[in-house]
Amino acid sequence: MSREGYPFEEIETKWQRFWEERKLFKVTEDDGRPKYYLLEMFPYPSGRIHMGHVRNYTIGDVLARYRMMQGYNVLHPMGWDAFGLPAENAAIQHGVHPATWTRNNIEYMRKQLKRMGFSYDWDREISTCSPEYYRWNQWLFLKMYERGLAYRKEAAANWCESCQTVLANEEVVNGRCWRCDSPVVQRSLMQWFLRITAYAEELLRDLDKLEGWPERVIIMQRNWIGRSEGAEIDFPVAGSNEVITVFTTRPDTVYGATYMVLAPEHPMVKKLVRGTDREAEVMRFVEEVTKRTKIERTAEMGEKRGIFTGAYCINPMTGEKIPIWIADYVLMEYGTGAIMAVPAHDQRDFEFAKRYNLPIRIVIQKPDYSLDPETMEEAYEEPGVMVNSGEFSGLDSETGKQRIVEYMESKGIGRRSVQYKLRDWCISRQRYWGTPIPIIYCDSCGTVPVPYEDLPVLLPEDVEYKGSGTATLVSCKEFYEVKCPRCGRLAHRETDTMSTFVDSSWYFLRYVDPRNEEEPFSKGTVGYWMPVEQYIGGIEHAVLHLLYARFITKVMRDLGLIDFDEPFTNLLTQGMVVKDGAKMSKSKGNVVDPDDMIKKYGCDTVRVFMMFAAPPERDLEWSDRGIEGSYRFLNRVWDLVHELMDEIKDVKPEYDPSGLSKPARELRRMVHRTIKRVTTDIEERMHFNTAISAIMELVNFMYGMERSDEPAFKAVLREGVESLILLLSPFAPHICEELWERIGNEPGLVRHPWPKWDESALVEEEMLIVVQVNGKVRGRVTVPADASEEEVKRAAMEHHNVKRYIEGKTPKRVIYVPKKLINIVV
Numbered sequence: 001m002s003r004e005g006y007p008f009e010e011i012e013t014k015w016q017r018f019w020e021e022r023k024l025f026k027v028t029e030d031d032g033r034p035k036y037y038l039l040e041m042f043p044y045p046s047g048r049i050h051m052g053h054v055r056n057y058t059i060g061d062v063l064a065r066y067r068m069m070q071g072y073n074v075l076h077p078m079g080w081d082a083f084g085l086p087a088e089n090a091a092i093q094h095g096v097h098p099a100t101w102t103r104n105n106i107e108y109m110r111k112q113l114k115r116m117g118f119s120y121d122w123d124r125e126i127s128t129c130s131p132e133y134y135r136w137n138q139w140l141f142l143k144m145y146e147r148g149l150a151y152r153k154e155a156a157a158n159w160c161e162s163c164q165t166v167l168a169n170e171e172v173v174n175g176r177c178w179r180c181d182s183p184v185v186q187r188s189l190m191q192w193f194l195r196i197t198a199y200a201e202e203l204l205r206d207l208d209k210l211e212g213w214p215e216r217v218i219i220m221q222r223n224w225i226g227r228s229e230g231a232e233i234d235f236p237v238a239g240s241n242e243v244i245t246v247f248t249t250r251p252d253t254v255y256g257a258t259y260m261v262l263a264p265e266h267p268m269v270k271k272l273v274r275g276t277d278r279e280a281e282v283m284r285f286v287e288e289v290t291k292r293t294k295i296e297r298t299a300e301m302g303e304k305r306g307i308f309t310g311a312y313c314i315n316p317m318t319g320e321k322i323p324i325w326i327a328d329y330v331l332m333e334y335g336t337g338a339i340m341a342v343p344a345h346d347q348r349d350f351e352f353a354k355r356y357n358l359p360i361r362i363v364i365q366k367p368d369y370s371l372d373p374e375t376m377e378e379a380y381e382e383p384g385v386m387v388n389s390g391e392f393s394g395l396d397s398e399t400g401k402q403r404i405v406e407y408m409e410s411k412g413i414g415r416r417s418v419q420y421k422l423r424d425w426c427i428s429r430q431r432y433w434g435t436p437i438p439i440i441y442c443d444s445c446g447t448v449p450v451p452y453e454d455l456p457v458l459l460p461e462d463v464e465y466k467g468s469g470t471a472t473l474v475s476c477k478e479f480y481e482v483k484c485p486r487c488g489r490l491a492h493r494e495t496d497t498m499s500t501f502v503d504s505s506w507y508f509l510r511y512v513d514p515r516n517e518e519e520p521f522s523k524g525t526v527g528y529w530m531p532v533e534q535y536i537g538g539i540e541h542a543v544l545h546l547l548y549a550r551f552i553t554k555v556m557r558d559l560g561l562i563d564f565d566e567p568f569t570n571l572l573t574q575g576m577v578v579k580d581g582a583k584m585s586k587s588k589g590n591v592v593d594p595d596d597m598i599k600k601y602g603c604d605t606v607r608v609f610m611m612f613a614a615p616p617e618r619d620l621e622w623s624d625r626g627i628e629g630s631y632r633f634l635n636r637v638w639d640l641v642h643e644l645m646d647e648i649k650d651v652k653p654e655y656d657p658s659g660l661s662k663p664a665r666e667l668r669r670m671v672h673r674t675i676k677r678v679t680t681d682i683e684e685r686m687h688f689n690t691a692i693s694a695i696m697e698l699v700n701f702m703y704g705m706e707r708s709d710e711p712a713f714k715a716v717l718r719e720g721v722e723s724l725i726l727l728l729s730p731f732a733p734h735i736c737e738e739l740w741e742r743i744g745n746e747p748g749l750v751r752h753p754w755p756k757w758d759e760s761a762l763v764e765e766e767m768l769i770v771v772q773v774n775g776k777v778r779g780r781v782t783v784p785a786d787a788s789e790e791e792v793k794r795a796a797m798e799h800h801n802v803k804r805y806i807e808g809k810t811p812k813r814v815i816y817v818p819k820k821l822i823n824i825v826v
Contacts, residue, residue, distance in 0.1 A: 006635055015733070025122075044080075054607075066754065077511040080128065088433050098433040132517075152192050156188050157187055169423055200225055201227075210571070221547055228418070229249065230418075237324075242268065250346075251414070252364065252401045258322055264330075266337045272309045282307055308356075341358075366382070386400045434498055438494075440482055460473075480493055501544060501545060508568075536572045549567055575617055577620045604732035611692060612630060634732060648714060663706040665765065671719060673761075675756065702720060733749065763785070778802050
């Protein structure tokens with residue numbers, strides 16, 4: 001190895017300037033080449049890139065460069081998910097305006113990404129906090145509002161006290177805020193929603209089209225959407241004209257419903273208790289329960305709590321009066337917010353009935369023995385035979401489901417129904433640093449959408465941030481007060497801003513036409529580039545960003561803007577970068593700064609280590625020894641090429657493969673085997689670690705290879721050196737550009753074809769056979785690759801060390817595993 005190492009800083013600066021000056025990664029539509037849209041999830045401009053960013057973007061860059069060398073027209077853009085809460089937190093902590101903080105961070109992080117040598121088309125850079133971008137968020141919102149897909153209602157919202165804002169269901173993780181990890185409480189607010197439930201069935205069905213997605217993500221989305229087939233059943237409220245509708249997946253158990261349970265938020269609760277002696281106690285219970293999170297209320301191990309309303313309803317199948325209760329474990333978001341409680345056949349109902357001494361009636365019997373409500377210790381939830389169910393008794397429960405629904409439909413007391421766990425997407429945020437919702441409130445005209453010609457509704461930046469988004473926008477008179485577009489009277493703007501997940505739900509479409517001022521993108525351009533062939537990002541976005549992006553894609557299709565159903569053909573969810581067994585974080589003191597590593601080793605070394613240390617889908621354990629090893633490897637490549645440079649100077653990689661000497665044949669075989677292994681590992685498995693391992697083996701071989709002075713050997717050697725550089729270039733592009741130029745070639749490796757292997761070069765001339773005697777290795781013999789079994793046996797018997805162990809003994813049998821080993825049993 002060079003005593004001081006190769007001059008990486010000088011080389012990396014040189015080639016980054018070369019790529020930028022020649023716009024090597026700038027692309028336009030080209031019908032003469034196959035297109036390939038490769039995208040990594042864009043970053044939030046938090047201030048500095050971390051090792052997770054480096055890994056994510058290096059994976060993408062390796063694939064982008066590989067595809068370019070294969071002749072694809074590769075779109076590889078980058079931008080900034082620039083709105084959001086951290087900018088406001090920074091404003092509070094440091095007294096810096098969120099806009100200033102965000103834009104300064106973008107400037108710094110852009111320099112960091114360029115320093116890594118990533119092959120981005122920077123002319124397509126977007127930032128979601130720019131009016132040129134978010135005006136199209138507003139345009140899309142208005143289109144959805146016109147179609148009834150955007151609406152406002154009062155709803156119990158997930159409220160983060162720390163962030164002072166509402167969270168979507170998907171942003172609550174185990175009862176805590178996804179961003180700051182603070183406990184989430186319930187608060188009733190007027191909120192804007194997007195009607196994602198209108199697409200629930202299609203979102204679920206089209207998961208079957210996503211063959212290039214990890215099964216884990218498919219399962220997570222399928223479970224989140226949560227399709228359930230069953231029936232809606234109407235239970236009349238005793239002594240009134242009111243009806244409570246329940247949804248159940250077990251209509252076969254309706255005869256076992258011994259009480260009704262409403263969610264505390266159910267609108268019927270107030271009606272049932274108004275003016276009764278139960279009102280005060282019931283409403284106190286409701287107030288207490290609604291402060292608790294959904295996670296707490298529905299926890300399997302948690303105690304089920306409830307209260308009797310004093311009212312009754314009628315079981316439509318039995319005519320029986322059953323009490324109406326309220327319970328914490330029933331949520332308004334699921335089904336209809338009301339359940340028929342069948343304690344014998346639902347565990348939560350069973351526990352509730354036991355606690356409050358409510359009746360338990362068996363209506364499904366186990367096939368092997370009779371259940372007894374007096375001795376039951378848990379609910380029986382499996383299929384069985386219907387009993388105590390009138391004319392349906394004796395049916396198996398699966399048949400009974402269908403028969404009972406048919407009966408209820410004929411009598412008008414129930415109907416088949418499909419329900420989803422998925423709820424409409426709440427996009428309202430009580431924050432300042434986000435896209436203003438383009439709605440005006442007028443005392444005369446009501447809710448008025450902002451006219452399209454008045455877009456964008458600009459977020460005022462010349463305001464003092466007051467620590468609350470709503471307070472900041474209300475205090476800005478120029479923003480808040482506005483004339484009604486319909487009547488001209490004084491009105492006021494909506495002060496909620498949009499969730500940042502709206503920004504990221506379609507950014508991949510804007511990249512294809514980022515400077516279009518007339519529309520979000522032209523249909524022709526998006527038709528050329530979309531869908532994204534390869535999308536790369538973290539598993540944490542499985543039911544947030546990825547679900548929203550699929551939804552908005554389908555909305556845009558229905559608006560006539562695009563002609564496809566799904567945005568991302570293939571998805572790679574990369575693992576985390578960990579150190580000492582834990583995710584890198586400042587609090588744990590285990591952060592490795594990419595800038596420090598680049599200064600010490602160069603960005604090519606960082607890239608190679610990131611790709612070599614683990615397969616992309618697995619977590620990567622940071623190792624100081626590992627990055628040292630990657631640095632040594634690149635220095636070995638540098639030294640090897642310089643050592644061979646005089647030998648291959650002015651030599652062309654052209655030769656007749658039929659007349660090569662043994663050293664030339666062996667080198668050629670190793671080179672072509674490496675080309676095949678690297679290509680296959682990238683193309684079929686994205687196992688970059690084994691691809692780099694194959695390149696390392698080639699380097700080791702070339703250091704120890706047998707040399708020859710024949711011209712054909714030098715031609716093969718030239719081919720080997722060129723192949724080595726080309727194969728390594730997606731991983732370590734700077735050192736490879738330099739070496740490519742130094743051996744006399746034109747720079748710009750992404751424009752050079754990816755090497756191809758010759759299958760005939762891979763044929764082995766000889767094979768190494770392990771020889772065992774009574775199962776123990778006693779020697780190895782080299783024989784011609786086409787040697788017969790008898791020839792192999794003869795060579796094994798004649799091996800000098802084997803002879804010692806079989807001398808004077810007659811072999812009982814000889815076991816031959818073709819091309820691998822031979823075992824002589826004596």
